[in-house]
Amino acid sequence: MAYSTSGIAGLAFAALTAVFLPVLVGSQWVLIFTSTACFALAAAGIGLMYARLNMVSLTQVGLMGVGGWVTLRMNHGLGLPFEFNLLAAGVVTAAFGMLLALPALRMRGLYLALITLMSAGGIEIVLSTFRFPNGGEGFWGVMPSVAAPFRRPVLAIEDGAYLRYAIVVSTLGMLLIELHRRGAPGRAWAMIRRSEAAAMASGVNVTLYKAWAFALSGLLAGLAGGLLAGSIGLLDAATFRAPESIMLFALAVVGGAGSWPGAVIAAILYRVLPALFNDWGLNPDLALVIFGAALLHAIMTAPEGIAGQIRAALPRWAK
Template sequence: MDPLQKTSTWIGVALLALTVLILPMVLGALWIKVLTSAAIFALAASGVALVYAQLGLINLAQIALIGVGGWIALRLNYATDLPVTLLVIIAGGLTGVIGALFALPALRMRGLYLALVTLMVAALAQIFFNAFQFPNGGEGFWGVAQKSADAVRRPGFAQSDTAYFRYVMIALGVAFMLIGLHKSSAPGRAWAMIRQSEANAMAAGINVTFFKLWAFALSGFLAGTSGALLAGALGQLDARSFLAGEGILLFALAVVGGVFSWLGAIVAGLLYKLLPAIFNDLGLSADIAMIIFGAALMHAIMTAPEGIAGQIMGAFKKGGSDD
């Protein structure tokens, strides 16, 4: 492990410890909820970043897959008595399978065409959510009833908003370790060869289709886990939270944050949820954040291809070399 990677790892450990142990002691209830949502969307953004960084493929359906994971988690929540953590994992796993199936027809596409296909998938999911809504404890397969929905269960040790925030942060840390394990093992090496040249990868005996599906499945798993955690954070889900256009925004913010580092996903989650909340708290329109997002994206494209995280890590590397 090179010094920059070691620095990144220790920063991650310190940041996780800070957020889990200290932030809940100094922040109010509103900001704990905002940061919980930011962490959940950072988890989803890490899946978008994984596919783009490792394979150079654009996935605009991540928001839709968050909704799919949330739908599955809600249905299981009302239909079973499974432990919540197991329910979250199952929702993630099933969403990963669905994400891989959605990606199957698009595996021969790249660039704009792949982006359009994944955006179409997101639009179809939006239609589904609008038509059938999210389960709220009703009867039948859809589980929808014309009544007030019961709150979604949380783990027994994470009933309060503060405890649930810590639960989500631990889940985020585990997800980052899972991604790191993939990058440093056989899938990561296969993805690197595929990104460099699919023809050379096939000549080396790598099953290109399998490893592409693996990346999309892992990204879908992270999205589904995010959806299940979001259901627990909000108590219920609404179709208006999973608009197709939000997938474009999440991908753009992942690029702004930096797709090559776990820190970039955190930056993306904070920009997506924390920045609009700050504007609202100041009495300003949250739409101002969109202007900032656009300017940040232009900056990332033209001068900072590794995003804000890359600039931060570069500053640490430069500081270390000056010592």
């Protein structure tokens, strides 16, 4: 399988970022860029659903919370290596994604968006009520005192090394999307997007491939949430509020759904821009004004988002 120019550029970008970014920024920005890598992976899952199947899923940030919860619980409760905990988080959220696929078989458009948003709201309530595990006893694992230490991967104990680790995992997740896009699932998704009736007439199992897409998107969200848990060591339900899923979806459209640059741009806007405003002594909420203007611009003049405009300006970087 030949790699596209965009794919080679993506691998080069990930490699350069992993090598140089941790040594060029301060400790606070290392944590910010680590969370940016996590949200880029989650945004890639949103782009997968929207670009390949024209489906709006507004529960991605909520699923990140589920992935973070599973990672923390397994870390404190079982003491397994971080990679096992992260994989378990991805499997659990993939199962959640398949459950969300059930209404998608009959609903689409606004109704599907509302169903997934209600699911995100339910997740938010559960996480707010029972909180994230911090080393306590019982199923929920919550104790009122100081949280127990979180065990990071052996090769990524320090913050800079963990940023590199997060970049590598996010890159692997985006490569997984690319493998699907180039394989049988990608061809099936393309047919379903054009016409479900035509896809069924051609022998495509619409139910299977829709569930597949939801599961893959959920897997990426779970991995992103697990990585975020490893970065901070303790999560808060306020990070995974339902409106944040709406915001991340909007920024995925602004960045350019369905491409790795679009996911990266969405995550940078989501995490880095408010942090910059805070550093400059401005209200971080001013970023919302920019997000609104950027979304309006994307809808009216740039349907492929900022990434699409970059591709148009650099023809050699086309797929």
